[in-house]
Amino acid sequence: MKKIYLDNAATTRTDPEALKAMIQYFSGIYGNPSSIHSFGQEAKNAMEHSRFIAADFINASPEEIIFTGSGTESDNLAIKGVAYANGFRKTHIITSAIEHHAVLESCHNLEQSGFKISYIPVDSYGFVKLDDIKKAISKNTLLISIMHANNEIGTIQPVEEIGKIARENDIYYHMDAVQTFGHINIDVDKIGVDLLSASAHKLYGPKGVGLLYKRKGVKISPIITGGSQEYKLRASTENVPGIVGFGKAIELSKILIENEIAVQTRLRDKFIKGVNENIKNAFLNGHPARRLPNNINFSFDFIEGEGILMGLDMEGIAASTGSACSSGIMEPSYVIKAIGRNSVLARGSVRFSLGRFNTEDEIDFALKTLIKLVKRLRKISPLIK
Amino acid sequence: MGKNKIKVKVMAAMSGGVDSSVAAYLLKKSGYEVTGVTMCLGISDNEKNLENPGQNIISKCCGMDSIKDAADVCSLLGINHYVYDFSVHMQEFIIKPFIESYLKGRTPNPCIECNRFLKFGILLEKAKVLGFDYIATGHYAGIVKVNGLPFLARALDRKKDQSYFLYSIMKKNLGNIIFPLHKLTKQEVRKIACDIGLKISDKKDSQEICFITNDNYRDFIKESKVKGKNITGKIIDTSGRILGEHHGVFNYTIGQRKGIGISASYPLYVQEINIAKNLVVVGSRSYLEKRRLIARDANLFVDKLPACAKAKIRYNHEEASCRIAVTDNDSLEVTFEQPQSAISPGQSIVFYKDDIVLGGAVISDCIH
Numbered sequence: 001m002k003k004i005y006l007d008n009a010a011t012t013r014t015d016p017e018a019l020k021a022m023i024q025y026f027s028g029i030y031g032n033p034s035s036i037h038s039f040g041q042e043a044k045n046a047m048e049h050s051r052f053i054a055a056d057f058i059n060a061s062p063e064e065i066i067f068t069g070s071g072t073e074s075d076n077l078a079i080k081g082v083a084y085a086n087g088f089r090k091t092h093i094i095t096s097a098i099e100h101h102a103v104l105e106s107c108h109n110l111e112q113s114g115f116k117i118s119y120i121p122v123d124s125y126g127f128v129k130l131d132d133i134k135k136a137i138s139k140n141t142l143l144i145s146i147m148h149a150n151n152e153i154g155t156i157q158p159v160e161e162i163g164k165i166a167r168e169n170d171i172y173y174h175m176d177a178v179q180t181f182g183h184i185n186i187d188v189d190k191i192g193v194d195l196l197s198a199s200a201h202k203l204y205g206p207k208g209v210g211l212l213y214k215r216k217g218v219k220i221s222p223i224i225t226g227g228s229q230e231y232k233l234r235a236s237t238e239n240v241p242g243i244v245g246f247g248k249a250i251e252l253s254k255i256l257i258e259n260e261i262a263v264q265t266r267l268r269d270k271f272i273k274g275v276n277e278n279i280k281n282a283f284l285n286g287h288p289a290r291r292l293p294n295n296i297n298f299s300f301d302f303i304e305g306e307g308i309l310m311g312l313d314m315e316g317i318a319a320s321t322g323s324a325c326s327s328g329i330m331e332p333s334y335v336i337k338a339i340g341r342n343s344v345l346a347r348g349s350v351r352f353s354l355g356r357f358n359t360e361d362e363i364d365f366a367l368k369t370l371i372k373l374v375k376r377l378r379k380i381s382p383l384i385k
Numbered sequence: 386m387g388k389n390k391i392k393v394k395v396m397a398a399m400s401g402g403v404d405s406s407v408a409a410y411l412l413k414k415s416g417y418e419v420t421g422v423t424m425c426l427g428i429s430d431n432e433k434n435l436e437n438p439g440q441n442i443i444s445k446c447c448g449m450d451s452i453k454d455a456a457d458v459c460s461l462l463g464i465n466h467y468v469y470d471f472s473v474h475m476q477e478f479i480i481k482p483f484i485e486s487y488l489k490g491r492t493p494n495p496c497i498e499c500n501r502f503l504k505f506g507i508l509l510e511k512a513k514v515l516g517f518d519y520i521a522t523g524h525y526a527g528i529v530k531v532n533g534l535p536f537l538a539r540a541l542d543r544k545k546d547q548s549y550f551l552y553s554i555m556k557k558n559l560g561n562i563i564f565p566l567h568k569l570t571k572q573e574v575r576k577i578a579c580d581i582g583l584k585i586s587d588k589k590d591s592q593e594i595c596f597i598t599n600d601n602y603r604d605f606i607k608e609s610k611v612k613g614k615n616i617t618g619k620i621i622d623t624s625g626r627i628l629g630e631h632h633g634v635f636n637y638t639i640g641q642r643k644g645i646g647i648s649a650s651y652p653l654y655v656q657e658i659n660i661a662k663n664l665v666v667v668g669s670r671s672y673l674e675k676r677r678l679i680a681r682d683a684n685l686f687v688d689k690l691p692a693c694a695k696a697k698i699r700y701n702h703e704e705a706s707c708r709i710a711v712t713d714n715d716s717l718e719v720t721f722e723q724p725q726s727a728i729s730p731g732q733s734i735v736f737y738k739d740d741i742v743l744g745g746a747v748i749s750d751c752i753h
Contacts, residue, residue: 290459304470304473305468306467306468309467310467310469311514313467314420314516347470376512376514380510
């Protein structure tokens with residue numbers, strides 16, 4: 001059976017070119033970048049090359065890039081780091097109701113230390129309302145943390161406007177760009193972002209590497225201590241092969257991004273159109289146009305996502321769902337609920353996320369399979385009254 | 386292609402317990418293509434722990450910990466595992482009717498309803514739609530062929546036999562079911578679990594109703610339904626004399642002795658629950674013994690029930706001989722040869738011929 005991977009928002013296949021670049025940094029060039037001998041210097045050079053590539057990719061300077069262990073770590077470092085460095089002089093953070101858990105839980109942690117957090121609700125497309133952000137701002141507001149695009153529904157936030165609001169009010173702006181970095185163009189100056197999180201494995205790089213962009217002059221405290229690596233902001237011997245792979249992945253994205261946006265947008269829209277025309281009571285989650293080029297998310301009434309997922313998996317198609325029992329969470333997706341869907345629709349949500357290695361044939365086959373499957377599952381659904 | 390024999394596909398319903406895990410293992414060993422599925426019923430383990438601090442937590446099926454156990458077993462067996470969110474169905478088809486039944490003065494059996502609507506209802510239909518040939522569970526029961534047709538049968542291990550709970554399976558589905566533990570004892574199952582290195586091999590058996598967190602269904606109903614309402618009524622004896630007050634009919638089941646709260650010169654048992662008058666009738670043990678009952682909603686595996694058979698009126702009941710008559714409105718009138726203790730409306734009566742289950746029905750009334 002041919003396998004079709006449509007869960008690229010969860011993780012991507014490491015691009016063979018990125019893997020090739022990494023390989024020599026395990027047993028060949030294996031020095032510790034902190035060592036002063038030639039082994040160390042070679043490793044350091046490779047790492048700094050990646051830093052340069054990453055910085056260049058988002059119109060930043062290399063010294064503004066901190067490599068971390070993951071996107072989640074970057075989110076933690078940005079939010080907690082800014083809070084700690086500020087010495088709790090300002091203790092208010094504005095975020096959205098549909099942030100990734102890495103952001104939400106970092107905020108919860110700070111809440112327990114006395115911070116106040118404003119969770120800005122979203123509209124039915126998943127957009128935060130700028131007025132709500134403005135209204136939430138006080139003299140005590142330290143940080144706005146609102147993601148670039150949502151991982152589940154793909155909605156792209158009006159980040160330039162958010163950046164503008166933050167600048168006007170002298171508030172830091174952190175943007176979780178884990179889903180967008182390498183997929184849509186980012187210019188940190190144009191957006192006006194002070195902190196930005198990204199992760200390598202979402203753009204065909206290896207797992208276990210992330211980065212935090214930190215604008216010059218923004219003060220953060222480390223959350224991992226015990227060494228002077230990464231400008232003393234992230235102690236740990238650097239993951240040199242991972243960072244090299246990350247750099248290569250960014251290089252590839254830089255070349256391919258325009259074409260990928262065009263191809264994926266076309267396939268995405270074809271798939272969405274196909275679902276809308278062939279499946280009744282299918283609701284697109286997120287905005288039809290202002291969404292990630294690779295994100296498709298539908299709620300199917302009367303059936304739960306895991307049934308669809310299993311049926312697809314048996315046909316070799318990998319997707320994901322907002323029904324989260326298998327991951328040990330009782331409640332269905334908080335994101336789908338935040339855009340106003342009821343629990344049944346939240347449980348019936350399925351996300352297809354396209355990637356570099358998908359072909360049009362695969363998308364056509366997935367669509368055809370989905371249409372058949374939903375019809376069959378609905379026939380037996382006891383929820384249809 | 387073409388060289389590989391196409392394997393028969395089985396969906397193994399896995400609760401994370403020993404029985405269903407071993408069942409899945411045995412299927413895999415026999416050469417089936419097995420996929421593990423766990424039903425997520427919306428039961429939270431954490432709440433349980435909070436409610437019973439310091440108490441022994443009996444491992445129950447279908448909570449979050451159990452889902453993880455099932456996933457671990459599948460990973461050990463090298464089979465795929467999926468979780469189905471059945472929490473909405475659980476509420477609609479099992480928990481709501483369970484509460485309603487108690488409020489009507491009956492004694493429901495939610496496990497039978499779960500088998501009817503969830504495991505061998507929605508899950509089985511789903512399995513068919515997804516292209517599975519069979520669904521399998523870790524029940525102690527069997528499917529045997531009689532004249533070429535599949536029938537539900539008792540487990541070889543009579544002590545563990547769970548066929549009583551399974552009579553609600555639809556006849557047309559019997560041919561799509563496998564019970565791999567048919568001929569095994571619990572001891573043998575535990576030994577297999579241990580031999581193949583299942584972590585959960587010494588996990589306790591689940592005993593109580595899975596969605597009741599502290600093993601007290603009365604609190605559960607009070608919490609979910611009757612909070613704040615005045616539901617007290619009278620407790621009377623069989624001659625109509627008022628003996629005291631009750632705190633809601635759902636607190637009582639037929640045959641109950643403990644917790645009536647009235648002292649008498651002889652032990653009192655709940656005889657009857659009169660929902661219309663909000664009365665609980667109590668009396669001595671001898672009054673509990675009755676011979677006749679009416680049962681409805683029959684599910685039969687034979688075209689016609691025989692005039693005489695053996696029957697069980699609850700899981701732990703020792704089967705007894707009875708005569709069966711079908712009345713005009715499709716209900717069954719059953720008369721036991723010997724009087725039976727505590728015939729409880731809401732429970733099911735299941736008919737047997739030797740090891741074969743003929744069918745069953747829900748008891749609606751008992752008659753003196």
